Amino acid sequence: MSLATKERILDAAEGLFANHGFAATSLRQITAVAEVNLAAVNYHFGSKEALLTAVFERRVVPVNQERLRLLDGLEAEAAQGKAIQLEDVVRAFLLPAFNAVEGFGQQGAKFMQLVGRMHSETNEQLRAAFLKLFQPVGQRFVPVLRQLLPTLTEDEVMWRLHFMIGSLAHILVCTQLEEPLMGKLARGGDLVEALVQFNTAGLTAQAPAPVGVRRA
Amino acid sequence: MSLATKERILDAAEGLFANHGFAATSLRQITAVAEVNLAAVNYHFGSKEALLTAVFERRVVPVNQERLRLLDGLEAEAAQGKAIQLEDVVRAFLLPAFNAVEGFGQQGAKFMQLVGRMHSETNEQLRAAFLKLFQPVGQRFVPVLRQLLPTLTEDEVMWRLHFMIGSLAHILVCTQLEEPLMGKLARGGDLVEALVQFNTAGLTAQAPAPVGVRRA
DNA sequence: GTATGATTGAAATGAACGTTTGAATTAGGA
DNA sequence: TCCTAATTCAAACGTTCATTTCAATCATAC
Numbered sequence: 100m101s102l103a104t105k106e107r108i109l110d111a112a113e114g115l116f117a118n119h120g121f122a123a124t125s126l127r128q129i130t131a132v133a134e135v136n137l138a139a140v141n142y143h144f145g146s147k148e149a150l151l152t153a154v155f156e157r158r159v160v161p162v163n164q165e166r167l168r169l170l171d172g173l174e175a176e177a178a179q180g181k182a183i184q185l186e187d188v189v190r191a192f193l194l195p196a197f198n199a200v201e202g203f204g205q206q207g208a209k210f211m212q213l214v215g216r217m218h219s220e221t222n223e224q225l226r227a228a229f230l231k232l233f234q235p236v237g238q239r240f241v242p243v244l245r246q247l248l249p250t251l252t253e254d255e256v257m258w259r260l261h262f263m264i265g266s267l268a269h270i271l272v273c274t275q276l277e278e279p280l281m282g283k284l285a286r287g288g289d290l291v292e293a294l295v296q297f298n299t300a301g302l303t304a305q306a307p308a309p310v311g312v313r314r315a
Numbered sequence: 316m317s318l319a320t321k322e323r324i325l326d327a328a329e330g331l332f333a334n335h336g337f338a339a340t341s342l343r344q345i346t347a348v349a350e351v352n353l354a355a356v357n358y359h360f361g362s363k364e365a366l367l368t369a370v371f372e373r374r375v376v377p378v379n380q381e382r383l384r385l386l387d388g389l390e391a392e393a394a395q396g397k398a399i400q401l402e403d404v405v406r407a408f409l410l411p412a413f414n415a416v417e418g419f420g421q422q423g424a425k426f427m428q429l430v431g432r433m434h435s436e437t438n439e440q441l442r443a444a445f446l447k448l449f450q451p452v453g454q455r456f457v458p459v460l461r462q463l464l465p466t467l468t469e470d471e472v473m474w475r476l477h478f479m480i481g482s483l484a485h486i487l488v489c490t491q492l493e494e495p496l497m498g499k500l501a502r503g504g505d506l507v508e509a510l511v512q513f514n515t516a517g518l519t520a521q522a523p524a525p526v527g528v529r530r531a
Numbered sequence: 532g533t534a535t536g537a538t539t540g541a542a543a544t545g546a547a548c549g550t551t552t553g554a555a556t557t558a559g560g561a
Numbered sequence: 562t563c564c565t566a567a568t569t570c571a572a573a574c575g576t577t578c579a580t581t582t583c584a585a586t587c588a589t590a591c
Binding site: 119120121122123215216218219220222233234236237240241254255257258259260261262263264265266267268269270272273281283284285289290292293294295296297298299300301302303304305306307 | 335336337338339431432434435436438449450452453456457470471473474475476477478479480481482483484485486488489497500501505506508509510511512513514515516517518519520521522523
Binding site for chain 2: 577578579580581582
């Protein structure tokens with residue numbers, strides 16, 4: 100029965116953190132949704148912060164593992180002489196996030212909304228835990244991107260990677276909202292493919308002309 | 316002296332909301348930073364939520380006015396037969412946000428971080444106020460984008476607009492952070508131009524092939 | 532100078548928060 | 562069956578929160 104309790108708490112916390120944010124969600128709300136006793140959170144997880152960490156580890160670890168697995172596959176092909184396509188790297192980065200949504204159903208959608216939200220979280224402790232989960236992904240993808248975009252400076256590559264992360268995080272949050280800014284968003288269709296094409300084109304865009312050469 | 320009090324509260328709230336989020340910031344923190352009495356917030360603004368609204372209206376209104384002014388300029392040129400360039404529309408959308416940062420100095424940077432954060436805010440009341448400020452911008456930019464990207468479906472255009480918004484919001488938050496995910500971000504250089512090029516390329520990317528035609 | 536209205540100040544209100552406590556209950560091996 | 566450890570429960574802890582109150586202070590017009 101304890102395992103069911105832990106899972107129910109994680110599910111409830113995932114949904115509420117995604118909907119209202121970490122600070123705006125109380126343990127009383129979580130335990131009410133999970134239909135468990137208030138003290139169960141501190142008993143099973145230790146603290147509210149530790150609960151958030153647990154919520155993340157349950158889902159992020161598999162997503163980032165899948166990202167690295169796909170990148171491994173691309174590099175294995177490259178070792179056999181087949182050139183790595185940027186679009187495939189973009190796909191390796193973006194797809195696991197969306198596949199997780201489908202794999203975990205309604206809960207997965209909530210979680211991805213939470214991930215999008217966490218990308219703009221500035222609480223230091225929470226960021227530190229979040230950072231740790233994504234560091235291995237950055238360490239692998241950045242060098243590959245730099246190699247595929249040799250005309251760009253290192254700063255440019257990092258910027259563009261963050262543009263991509265931003266487009267992903269934002270769309271994950273917005274597609275869950277009833278009323279996003281500036282008009283409704285379709286949910287079905289091939290959103291993933293649109294995201295892949297957008298970011299592949301953005302990453303490969305010609306480097307901006309140096310200041311002074313550009314037109315007014 | 317009252318005007319100075321209101322301004323000091325707005326400045327303090329802007330910085331703290333940006334750094335820690337709305338729910339995680341207390342009025343006591345705000346009034347401490349502003350060096351005003353605790354009751355001054357409720358006296359001048361009515362409530363904590365009304366304060367956030369005031370923080371936004373002070374800055375967002377001018378930014379969105381500038382966006383529309385730039386778009387007006389482009390459409391005026393178009394009326395004289397000169398074709399509108401997508402890149403200029405992208406610029407009209409992205410530049411005012413960055414110009415505001417420079418115009419308002421350190422406070423502007425904090426505010427832009429707050430804007431980025433608000434894009435993933437899901438509290439209904441806050442979103443409603445936020446939405447109202449951006450609706451006129453959407454109403455003007457969406458038709459122009461649709462006209463400039465005639466091969467895309469309406470859903471595709473909306474998606475790509477949100478990809479752009481996401482890249483903007485994310486970079487506004489991340490460039491203010493000590494340690495963004497996946498590696499440090501340069502702050503100087505021509506970040507704006509990089510963002511413009513990235514999004515222009517992304518928006519003009521060829522529409523994804525229909526499902527089934529695409530390669531595995 | 533004094534009356535008046537706007538602003539500030541210190542203190543208190545009641546509610547909600549995360550966390551802790553210790554007794555009651557449950558589950559499983561001896 | 563009984564013992565033990567794990568889990569659940571109701572209640573309370575101390576703290577912090579947004580907001581309110583009302584007296585003190587300020588600016589200003591008469």
